[in-house]
Amino acid sequence: MSAGAHADVVRRYLAVWNLPDDRRRAAVDEVFTEDVFYADPEVALRGRTALDSYIGLTRRRFEGLVFTAYGRPDGHHQQVRFGWQCTAEGGEPALTGMDVALLDGGRVLALYGFFDR
Numbered sequence: 001m002s003a004g005a006h007a008d009v010v011r012r013y014l015a016v017w018n019l020p021d022d023r024r025r026a027a028v029d030e031v032f033t034e035d036v037f038y039a040d041p042e043v044a045l046r047g048r049t050a051l052d053s054y055i056g057l058t059r060r061r062f063e064g065l066v067f068t069a070y071g072r073p074d075g076h077h078q079q080v081r082f083g084w085q086c087t088a089e090g091g092e093p094a095l096t097g098m099d100v101a102l103l104d105g106g107r108v109l110a111l112y113g114f115f116d117r
Contacts, residue, residue, distance in 0.1 A: 001103070006075035009101065010082045013108060017067040021056050028052045032108045040097075040113030062086050065094055078103040 001009075009031075016027045028048050038044070038051050045054060065086045073082040081100045085093040096116040102109045 001075060001078065001080075001106075003073075003075070005106070006073045006080040009080055009103060009106065009108065010069055010073045013101065013111075014067045014069055014084060017055055017059070021059075024055060025052050028055070030107075033104055036108055037110040038113075039111070041115050062094060064088055070096070078109075 012027075012031050016024060016031050019027055025048075028051060032048055032051060035047060036051055037046050038054070043054055045051060065088055067084055067086050069082055070085050071083045073080050075081065079100065079102050081098060083098050084096065086095040087093045097114050098116070099111055099113045101111045
């Protein structure tokens with residue numbers, strides 16, 4: 001995959017985290033494989049339905065905040081790592097982290113998330 005393709009995956013991935021419940025599931029189906037594995041310091045889960053539910057819980061927890069990338073995604077082959085932050089407009093980040101995504105055909109097959117604070 002090219003650097004541009006990696007950046008596009010990151011853009012689409014973070015966009016899913018910013019969608020309201022009624023619009024998110026279709027995007028989850030487009031961005032993630034059916035049996036996606038997701039793990040961060042708070043949860044480990046498998047499948048689109050479980051991930052969609054977790055994203056919904058996270059959005060309610062950080063209501064009004066937006067997930068965005070910071071820095072440049074770094075990838076090779078079928079994997080990409082990237083920094084992200086969760087902020088209110090014009091505010092300091094409430095949470096930052098770095099994720100590593102394993103890809104399959106341009107979709108996220110597995111994602112391993114790490115929180116900075």
